[in-house]
Amino acid sequence: MDAPERGALMLVRLVGALFVVATILALGLYWAECAFAKPPVPVATLPCLEKLIPAVIGFLILLRAKSIAEWLSDQFDG
Numbered sequence: 001m002d003a004p005e006r007g008a009l010m011l012v013r014l015v016g017a018l019f020v021v022a023t024i025l026a027l028g029l030y031w032a033e034c035a036f037a038k039p040p041v042p043v044a045t046l047p048c049l050e051k052l053i054p055a056v057i058g059f060l061i062l063l064r065a066k067s068i069a070e071w072l073s074d075q076f077d078g
Helices: 003-035 045-063 065-077
Strands: none
Touching: 003 045, 003 065, 045 065
């Protein structure tokens, strides 16, 4: 694996990890909104599932990182 492919792989992994981290932050913010409301509101399932969609995308990106990085480096080579 040469330098451009390693750079593309690092970029793809970073994007996947950022999706997961952003989801964790969004879920934490939603929990805080529910917990510190006056009176406290129970955490609903549907909003949590909606907020988990970017994490699923991030994990898919992380699982397919090598193939995405190869595709990305091929796009920039040609």
